[in-house]
Amino acid sequence: MAKKSIKEVISKSQEAIFVDFYADWCGPCHSMDPVISEVMNELDGKVKLLKVNVDKHPQLAQQFGIRSIPHYMLFKRGKILWRKGGIITKRDLSKSLKGFI
Template sequence: MLLHTVPRKSFSELINSPGMPVLVDFYAAWCGPCKTMAPILEQVATQHGGKVRIIKIDVDRNAAVAQQFRVQSIPTLILFHQGKPVWRQAGVVPVAQITQALQAYMS
């Protein structure tokens, strides 16, 4: 599932998805490296189907959520498991590195 604008309350509910890791991509429409991440995340979504939820958060539209998680550079990926951040990486991240981070949390 790829979402772009998520109200703060809904975001909290989404990252608390029981039994499924949630990968959040903090991005901006004007960000070149963020555009590079889009096909990488699509590939991750295709490879891991219903085992992970992927959410895209536009930091310009959701500044409060970005501030809550201290996102200082974009793109930033944060992996949540049972509502808690368990992995974080800024910059363009290859599929293999994302998959490795997901392995421990996918059922």
């Protein structure tokens, strides 16, 4: 079976998908990793995490208007429910995502 494209996963998933647009060289992106991990654990599988490296997927980043990283988007059934760029606190991220599940 062929691996699904990122776009296909986003558009067809019935579950909420949290997309983390990042790059390996991005310091703020690395500092957000433990925050995102903790929030995903708190949400106990209610939201799926999808990490997108903007250097490996520049067309996708351009398509979604990602101009700076880190940048986060929450999708459900292909629709954008929420988006935010930059550093975000664990409390704010958790509160934002819980509002959509």
